[in-house]
Amino acid sequence: MLRDGKSTPEFVEKMLAVFGNNPHGTPNYRLIWSERKMLWFMGEVAPEYIYLEPCWILETWLPPIKAAGPEAGWNELMEAMNGEYPRQGVYFFSQNFPQDWSPSEENVRVLAKAIEASKHIPYEQRADAIRENLKAKEREGIERTAQEIDELFDSAAQGRIQQPVTGKKNNFRTPEDFERDQERIGRISHKDYARLPKAGGKLIQ
Amino acid sequence: MAASNTSNVIGLQKEKVLSNLPKLFLTGEDKVITMIMRNGGLGSVPVSKRSLRIPLQIAPGGKGRLANFDGGTLGRGGSINTVPGFVSTKGFLWALESTTEAYWGTNSNDKSVASLTSLEQAQQMENFKQFLDALFFSPSGTLGVITAISGNVLTVANANNGYIGQDVLFYPALGGTVRSATPSTFAAVDANNKQWTLAAAPPAGTAVGDLVMVDGSPGTAGSSLSSIYDYHVSTNTGTVLTLNRATYPGQLNISAIAGGGALTPVMVRAILQLSIRKIGTKNKDLLNSLKFIVGVEQAAAWEAAGVSISQIFRPQSGQGLKTFDGLPATTPDTMAGRELITQLHGDPTRVDSMLIKNWGMATTKELGPYSPPGSSQTVFPVISTTDGSVVASNLKYWALEADVFCINPAQESAITGLTIPTNL
Numbered sequence: 348m349l350r351d352g353k354s355t356p357e358f359v360e361k362m363l364a365v366f367g368n369n370p371h372g373t374p375n376y377r378l379i380w381s382e383r384k385m386l387w388f389m390g391e392v393a394p395e396y397i398y399l400e401p402c403w404i405l406e407t408w409l410p411p412i413k414a415a416g417p418e419a420g421w422n423e424l425m426e427a428m429n430g431e432y433p434r435q436g437v438y439f440f441s442q443n444f445p446q447d448w449s450p451s452e453e454n455v456r457v458l459a460k461a462i463e464a465s466k467h468i469p470y471e472q473r474a475d476a477i478r479e480n481l482k483a484k485e486r487e488g489i490e491r492t493a494q495e496i497d498e499l500f501d502s503a504a505q506g507r508i509q510q511p512v513t514g515k516k517n518n519f520r521t522p523e524d525f526e527r528d529q530e531r532i533g534r535i536s537h538k539d540y541a542r543l544p545k546a547g548g549k550l551i552q
Numbered sequence: 553m554a555a556s557n558t559s560n561v562i563g564l565q566k567e568k569v570l571s572n573l574p575k576l577f578l579t580g581e582d583k584v585i586t587m588i589m590r591n592g593g594l595g596s597v598p599v600s601k602r603s604l605r606i607p608l609q610i611a612p613g614g615k616g617r618l619a620n621f622d623g624g625t626l627g628r629g630g631s632i633n634t635v636p637g638f639v640s641t642k643g644f645l646w647a648l649e650s651t652t653e654a655y656w657g658t659n660s661n662d663k664s665v666a667s668l669t670s671l672e673q674a675q676q677m678e679n680f681k682q683f684l685d686a687l688f689f690s691p692s693g694t695l696g697v698i699t700a701i702s703g704n705v706l707t708v709a710n711a712n713n714g715y716i717g718q719d720v721l722f723y724p725a726l727g728g729t730v731r732s733a734t735p736s737t738f739a740a741v742d743a744n745n746k747q748w749t750l751a752a753a754p755p756a757g758t759a760v761g762d763l764v765m766v767d768g769s770p771g772t773a774g775s776s777l778s779s780i781y782d783y784h785v786s787t788n789t790g791t792v793l794t795l796n797r798a799t800y801p802g803q804l805n806i807s808a809i810a811g812g813g814a815l816t817p818v819m820v821r822a823i824l825q826l827s828i829r830k831i832g833t834k835n836k837d838l839l840n841s842l843k844f845i846v847g848v849e850q851a852a853a854w855e856a857a858g859v860s861i862s863q864i865f866r867p868q869s870g871q872g873l874k875t876f877d878g879l880p881a882t883t884p885d886t887m888a889g890r891e892l893i894t895q896l897h898g899d900p901t902r903v904d905s906m907l908i909k910n911w912g913m914a915t916t917k918e919l920g921p922y923s924p925p926g927s928s929q930t931v932f933p934v935i936s937t938t939d940g941s942v943v944a945s946n947l948k949y950w951a952l953e954a955d956v957f958c959i960n961p962a963q964e965s966a967i968t969g970l971t972i973p974t975n976l
Contacts, residue, residue: 388825398828398839399889407859415818428822439817440888441859465862470973473852476863477894488678
């Protein structure tokens, strides 16, 4: 259900029409202003996206079986909460945009295309990609910790106070930093040399 | 003179060791436990060994009625009613041990591609947090329930709750007698097949239905880190924060939908709306802290629902977009517009919503290296039991004395009993 409010730019509607209509003649994708979307839930009509700051939302139409599962499984509890089985399908949240974002044809097109392409992928491939991304995040976490330890060693080895900043932004070293470290290497023990960081930190002079 | 061949120059040839050290295992994320510790609404709350009191208001107070102001009796009133919930801290440990020679043999770039000390320092905190995160998804420290046993191989619902080298105990049930006080060790973790392989045969009597519990567990309810599933109970049974749910029906239990099939967007919309009704539409801060927690299985099911962009097309952090130029590289994973945290631990048949602002950690000893009071010593030599001398093996511990708590579970929700997509 849509109530009055900020209307979608015509050029976006035209562009989304490229992705076709559902069997009920409405578009498969639509861009709406979040405050317009109303929902029937537990006997009341209420704004659906009350939990979001007002923004543009790209919605996808889903057929009944995808949106709500088989009709045979639509039990009394689901009916009490959501009303009748949605035989017309459901428009559902797909992507929201920052509040100050204005719809651009290209951005909306790319998102809709990516969602379309995401629809027919075997579960195993999906799971593998999710695990791969998790692994990458874990690796990042370990690298970040290692970097922080390196920076601490750097400070400790050189007896300097380090800026309370960590991470990549703190690892831009100037030629002067490098030369200074080279000088110090001659003065510090082999053990300390081994501890010198690969990337190092920005020292307060 | 014959030409030199490889055997003639073998003394000259260098051995090359690649400097990268790929990890062939995945211990899981620590995102949820880290959020609670650091960024949760309540963060880490320093507490003594006396229980943390959590005041909870259970009734609004006041009595409304019709009145006759033309000389009628107005009647007596009432006021607010509060009860305290309690949280006690528990001890958790991460123990590392290596011989002195293992450190000496790797303590410079000339000797080793990476020093054991640096590797331990870089990884131990992450690994400890991942272990704690697994406990957060393992009620009473139950990492899994055995569904099949074949030799040393145990099948469970989610093998990712354990890690290679982890010690575990077996109990027939909570409150039962441990099968063996000597822990068993995971020699392999096969997440895809949902199997743990033990280094040796399981203890005598271990059977299907046994609980695989974290080492050190006494096998009793509530003896481990409080789990999200201790708080995310939809019935009015059991206790939470030491309060009896039956005494406060509807106030200490979550809203839940029994999935009973594949995850659908309508189910997600329903639990979101149920939470909103408990939170109120004006509490934007709390609403904004709502996140969905799922395992890989339900994350894949959510993708298959057809409303989101597959991770296949998502860039990994720091990389460009894999396929779709123009897709924002920072596009977050969302479920109905709320952050979707996919992680490896926990029940693969559930979707849970968490309001991070409701969560905190009561902390007696913050997460960090273990030192005896008044000392900065963090490395401890092993002492020989035969002659009392020092053994050339060194122990390091990371410690935490804490417990996780949620001050208003009724505002949270879950979908339970979802089917796991085929082949996952």
